[in-house]
Amino acid sequence: MKKGIYILPNTLTLCGMFCGFYAILAAYKGHFIYSAWAILIANIFDGLDGWVARLTNSTTKFGVELDSLSDLVAFGVAPAVLIYSWALQPFGRVGWGAAFLFVICGALRLARYNVQMGTAESKAFTGLPIPGAGTVVASLILFYHEVLGTLYGKNYIILALPFLLAALMVSTVRFHGLKEINFKERKPFWLLVVIVIAFVLIFMHPEIVIFIFSITYLIWGIIEGTYLFQKKRKAKLSEPQRPQSFKR
Numbered sequence: 001m002k003k004g005i006y007i008l009p010n011t012l013t014l015c016g017m018f019c020g021f022y023a024i025l026a027a028y029k030g031h032f033i034y035s036a037w038a039i040l041i042a043n044i045f046d047g048l049d050g051w052v053a054r055l056t057n058s059t060t061k062f063g064v065e066l067d068s069l070s071d072l073v074a075f076g077v078a079p080a081v082l083i084y085s086w087a088l089q090p091f092g093r094v095g096w097g098a099a100f101l102f103v104i105c106g107a108l109r110l111a112r113y114n115v116q117m118g119t120a121e122s123k124a125f126t127g128l129p130i131p132g133a134g135t136v137v138a139s140l141i142l143f144y145h146e147v148l149g150t151l152y153g154k155n156y157i158i159l160a161l162p163f164l165l166a167a168l169m170v171s172t173v174r175f176h177g178l179k180e181i182n183f184k185e186r187k188p189f190w191l192l193v194v195i196v197i198a199f200v201l202i203f204m205h206p207e208i209v210i211f212i213f214s215i216t217y218l219i220w221g222i223i224e225g226t227y228l229f230q231k232k233r234k235a236k237l238s239e240p241q242r243p244q245s246f247k248r
Contacts, residue, residue, distance in 0.1 A: 006058035009049045013063065013070045016045035020074025023138075027082040032141055035082045039138035040210065042074035046131055064117070068110045075134030076106035080162070083137050087151055087158045098162040105166035106130045112170075125175040128168035128221065132175065136165060136214045143211035168218070173225035175217070 019042035026035035049067060053059045080099040088095030109130050116126065140161070144151060151158075201209045 006053070006056070006060065006063065008056070009053040009058055009063055010066055012045050012049035012052060013067050016042040016049065017070035017073050019045065020070070020078040023074070023078035024081050027078070027085045030085070032082065032086045033145060035078070036138040036141045039074060039078055039082070039134050040142075042078075043131055043135060046071065046074070064114065068114055071110055071130050072103075072107055075130045076103045076110075079134040079137035080106075082141065083158070083162060086141055087155055088162075090154045091159055095159070098159060101166045102133070102162040105169045106133065109169040125177055127171050127173060128165065128175055128218070129177065130169060132214070132217060133165040133169055135210070136218060137161070139207075139211035139214045142207040146207040168221070171225075173221055174228065175221040 019038045023035040023038035023042070026032070026038060046067075049063075053063055080102045083102075084095055084099040088099055091098075109127055112126070113129075140158075198209075198213075
């Protein structure tokens with residue numbers, strides 16, 4: 001801290017934290033749609049701060065720690081408060097327990113990410129990234145409100161969601177991220193077309209498309225993780241067994 005801090009990337013990080021704080025207040029007041037959108041907007045700042053830091057070569061340990069604290073607020077606490085206020089209150093202790101478990105596993109996920117930076121986490125993510133988990137929660141609420149309307153009573157599928165997301169965050173299932181793509185290299189033309197189509201669809205029906213993308217990302221990680229697990233298991237079973245030596 002003797003040499004100071006970089007203003008721009010850390011300001012973007014704090015903007016993401018503000019979105020999370022606003023999402024908590026909005027959920028507390030019953031403005032679930034505003035809260036969900038604030039969490040999604042926090043994703044933009046979460047991506048920008050890292051991109052700006054790498055672009056300007058201003059990545060610091062201070063920035064990494066601040067980013068983790070911001071992620072915990074915006075994608076850990078805020079989604080937990082939101083889904084509890086929206087759907088889990090009727091379940092009583094089980095409801096707030098599910099929400100708190102989401103926060104705990106999100107914090108553990110961030111702690112593991114910070115420890116593994118530059119090693120196992122250099123490309124693919126180990127476990128579901130906490131921004132992805134928060135996006136699933138926020139996009140679910142927007143999708144439900146757009147397609148099905150107001151939620152009434154108990155919904156056990158929604159109750160199971162925080163448990164699933166919490167388990168995936170602390171798991172060793174591999175999830176991909178944008179940092180695996182090297183944007184400095186030439187890419188095929190069709191990739192540009194896909195990106196343009198994705199943006200057009202998001203602007204046309206954001207509540208539906210963002211939810212579909214987030215669920216697809218979640219399911220794809222589970223399917224790929226299951227496939228890799230089965231592949232490793234078969235390879236281990238096919239290895240020749242060493243003869244055991246018996247002592248007389």
